[in-house]
Each structure stands twice: as C-alpha cells, then as structure tokens.
Amino acid sequence: MITRIIALASVALTPVLVAAQQGAPASPPAPSAYPPYTRPVSTYAPPRTPDGQPDISGLYLAIPLPRNIETPLLPVTRPPNRANGEFSYSLNERPKLPPGAIVRPAGVDPADGKIPLRPEALARRKDIISKQEQIEHLDGRVLCLAPGIPRSTVPAPVVGYQIFQKPGYVVIFYEQSHLYRTIPLDGRPPLDPNIRKAMGVSRGRWEGNVLVVDVTNFTNNLENNWVIGAVSATPGIPAESLATGHGIPHSDRYRVTERYTPIDANTIHYEAIITDENVFTQPWTVAWYGFARAPKDYVPVEYACFEGNEKNLLLMTNTDISGVRVQVP
Amino acid sequence: MKGPVLLAAGTIAAALAIGAAAAAQAQRGAAPPRTPIPQTASAYNGPRSPDRKPDLNGIWQAVTTAHWNLEAHSASEGVPAGLSVVEGGSIPYQPAALAKRNENFQNRLTADPLRKCYLPGVPRATYLPFPFEITQTPKHIGIAYEFAHATRTIFLDGTPHLDDLDFWMGDARGRWEGDTLVVDTVSLGDRTWFDQAGNFHSDALKLVERFTPIDASHIAYEVTFDDAKVFTRPWKINLVLYRRMEKNLELLDYECAEHIYEKLFKKK
Secondary structure (H helix, E strand, O other): OOOHHHHHHHHHHHHHHHHHHOOOOOOOHHHHOOOOOOOOOOOOOOEOOOOOEOOOOEEOOOOOOOOOOOOOOOOOOOOOOOHOOOOOOOOOOOOOOOOOOOOOEEEEEEEOOOOOEEEEHHHHHHHHHHOOOOOOOOOOOOOOOOOOOOOHHOOOOOEEEEEEEEOOOEEEEEEEEEEEEEEEEEOOOOOOOOOOOOOEEEEEEEEEOEEEEEEEEOOOOOOOOOOOOOOOOOOOOOOOOOOOOOOOOOOOOOEEEEEEEEEEEEEEEEEEEEEOOOOEEEEEEEEEEEEEOOOOOOOOOOOHHHHOOOOHHHHHHHOEEEEOOOOOO | OHHHHHHHHHHHHHHHHHHHHHHHHHHHHOOOOOOOOOOOOOOOOEEEEOOOOOOOOEEEEEEOOOOOOOOEEOOOOOOOOOOOOOOOOOOOOOOOHHHHHHHHHOOOOHHHHEEEOOOOOOHHHHHHHEEEEEEEEOOEEEEEOOEEEEEEEOOOOOOOOOOOOOOOOOOEEEEEEEEEEEEEOOOOOEEEEEEOOOOOOOOOOOEEEEEEEEOOOEEEEEHHHHHHHHEOOOOEEEEEEEEEEOOOOOOOOOHHHHHHHHHHHHHO
16 A cells, blocks of 8 residues: 555656656657557457346456557657556566557547647646646646546556446446446446546447446546546646646546447457537547556455545645545445 | 246256255265255345345435434434434543543534544445445455445445454455445544444454345344443444335536635635
8 A cells, every 4th residue: 555655756756857858759650650559359258147237347457558658749759657558567577568459648549649629728738737737737646636538548557447247237336446336238228417436437349349338427626637648747748648647637428438349358459438518619539558467466455545645635736735635324 | 037036046946956966865875954944034025136135225224313323312403303223322431532522522522423424434434325336246346436436335245354454444354244335444544423412343353244134125224333442342233225116317526625725715
C-alpha cells in the first residue's frame, strides 16, 4: 500500500522535473510515419462461460504504451520517464504487445492525432493547464477521484485488472483506486439523466467475440473530472495533444463506446470512441492493446488512494484537507 | 430448466459413487459399512451456480442499525434506536480498550474515519446503509460496494495470505463449507472502526465471516472477531443480508471523496 502511494506522487511530480531537465522539445514525427489505424480482426475464439459468453475472465495487467508514440505531437527525443508509460514493472514481467501488433499512437482518429476540441474547449483546457498547480485544477487522479472512461484503461503504474463474468454481466475491478464497473448485458435502458456516476453507466453486448460497451451518465460536478488521458501536462506539450489528459473537459453529453477485442488467450485490444458535441467537433477514437493476462502468481492488492493522499496534496498544492469532515448516512 | 437437469446429474453422480463404493466392498467380500450418507446441514433450496454452490450473485443490503452502533442503543439525533447485533449483548473489551472506545464515542463526529471518507473496512462495509454487489466465480468472489466504490476480492483458489502488508478492506481468503461461504480476513490495520459509536480494533484483528444462505433472497451473516490486544475473548455478531429485488437495480455512486472536495472548494 505504501509503495503505491509513493508511486502516485512520483507520477504527478515527474513530468515537471523531467521537463525542466530536457530543454526545448524537438520536432514531432510526421503523422504519416504511422500506418493508418484499422480495427483488429481476430480469428481467436475464446472458450465459453457456462452461460455462453466468450470467456475473457481473469487477471490482467496493462501493456505500457511504447514511449514517444502516445501522440505524433509529442517530441521524439523525450527521455524515458515513469509518467509516460515507461513505468517500472519491478514486481511483474513487463507485458508485451502480441506478435504482429502495430505500434502506433493511441489517438487513432482523427489521423493527425489531435484532439478535435472546439475552440472554447481548447481555450478552457489551456486555462486549466496553466493553473495545474492549484488544487481546483489539479489532475483528478492525483486527488484520487475516479478517473472515468476511457482513462481507467490508460496504462499507468497501478494497472491490474480483474475481469469477472457472471450470467448477464461482465464486471471489471480496476486495481487502481479500487474502481469497478458492473456491465449488464441484458439490453436494459440507460438510467435517468439525473443519475451521474464517476465511471459512467455501462450497457454492454457481445458482437461475436467482441464486448461492446456504451457508457453514459458521467459525473461532471468538479473541474478535475477528466475522463481521458494520463498524467499532469508536461510544459511545452500542445493543448491539442493527447499526451496528457490534463484539463480535457466534458459535458453532460459525453459518452463513450468501448470495444474489447480478444486477440489471443492472453491479450485484449481496447478501442474507445468518444463523443461530446459540446466539447469536440467530431467523435474521436483512441485504441491500444489494453490488457495482457497477468502472470500466474499475480495477486491484486488494495490501492487505497484517497486514504494516503493528505500529505501529497499538502506537498503539491499547499492545501491541508486533513481537517475536512463530511456527513455520511 | 437448468436447475432440475443439474440436480438430476448430481443425483446420478451420487448414485454412481455409492454404487462404486458398494461394488468395491463386494469385491473385498466384507459387509458394506453402515456409514450414513452425510446430510447437508443446510436447508438451502435456492438457485445454485454451475459448480453447485449457492448462487450469491446479485445486489444485497443489510437492514440494521449496526452501522450506528453494534450494541443496543436508544435513539439520538439522526440515529435510530437499535437492538444489539452482538452475541450476548456487549463487546468484551479489555478495560483500557473500553476507555478508548468511550473516548472514540465522545469524539465520533470528528474521529470516525468514515467522515474523512476513508474506506470503511470489514465488516462495516457489509452493514453500511448502502447496497453491495456480489460476483461469484469458482476461484474468486468479488464484492463491489456502493459506498466509496470499495471492493474486496475473496480468493477461493488457495492463494495464501500476503505477508507484511495492511489493507483497509483486509486480505480475504474464502472456502465453501457445505453451503456456507467462510471467509478469513486478516491484515486489516488498526485505523477502521466497526460503527459510528467508536467500536474499534487493533492490527491483530482476525475475522471469520460466515455467509449462510437461508433461501434465494436471505443470507445469515455471522462474523467472529478475534483481537487479543483489544478484547478479552473472541465475540460474534449476527445479521441478515437481504437481496435487493427491484427490477433493473444497479449500484449507483456514493463518491465520498468528491464530497470532501466539494466542501473544500466551496470554502476556498
């Protein structure tokens, strides 16, 4: 538990330190350097659960996005750092991409890798990034708020997943901040728009062996709830960049369609189409190889994020939350 | 349809097993032993999983005042009166620990870790006034709690307890004893309370929870608390867990930490 709290602090602080050392960013590679994205077509047929679902249950780890290719907008000379996917797998073997997988940026549509932010949303994001040291604009994940979708599947240092399946449901436990989602498969209607959840409200279905999940009803109550991206913004990164999730806003219209494609017995490819007419000029898509089956001896442990965070917030933002109490039922 | 077919298969398997035993005895020429066929202690008649365990999948909730106070208490502001859920009535504290509990009670509005939105711990998570969802598989049982999106994974696959780590929600290993799910939970640290009344424990706490389904929609929930640093002897609580029956029910959010920040940002 303690080591993981330290890891979170490191993630938050490292970009600033690294950026200070690295000087001016080099030119990004041309977007044409990457092959166009095509949704993977898998011939792998998973075994079936007792109720007939493709069986993808089990313990998984994230596969780090290869360094320097999160987005074509990112300088290629950036040194390795734990904040951008090149994190330590000291306890576990680092999961690898499946054979034949194409290494490419996570932002796959539009092809230029830019987030299609509306001008006002881009301005708002720049403003949030410029104030990112203030607690009101701090990365929600550093505050230990639930990071939403697809952010919970963005590779990060605390990245175990447990996929359960029971009749009529897929349930995902995220090791990060003990998040979870229950995904009903019975075609039930969405919830009343007045009900909001930090991880959204999920409705799933199997299309062949692919799990497709529509996620809606996201929380939008705090400035810090950013549902896409990784860590704090590195200075010099363009505000259209997906290299960080810092300050990408969303409205009540925000929704995501996820596709979980089993590639082989050990790998699941992840794709998320993001739509929010109030924030983006068009739907946009991120995709990566998201889940690698964990080693046999892997034991998920509790990551109690909020419980260890008071000193971290004091250090980072000079804000003392230790005296705040709330009424509970 | 599935239930009766599986039952029949089970009966056939049992018959085959008895037949094989009888045949083996006959071959040895000895009289068949008079060992009675073990009866299941449970009268459980509800649905079962494919591996023939009681099917606990679904959303459950305790209906109890245990969350305010495990022991008998009259009503006070915002707190409904309640009978004790403790076997024998009161918790067998050592004298110094009882003084500490009473101090906790006096300071409960600021000292209760739940008011800082810390994870509720075990067994408090079970009897908070919030639902929780059980996902049951042969190797793991996942419990997702609406309060603060707490979770537990109960390992049924023989994974040993982890050493030298503490967890707010403990380190849980389970097994089926007949139709009862028995869960040993250790490494709970010393920072959670059992209720709003300041009942507490040390890092020596060991819990044994017994989930015994009564029927398809009720579970008898018994917990044994063993903590030699705080109590004079092990003691138990007994509750009933109720299946939430509403159609299309699903867990919603009680993101407690969000409420901390809402309060903080409002103040600033």
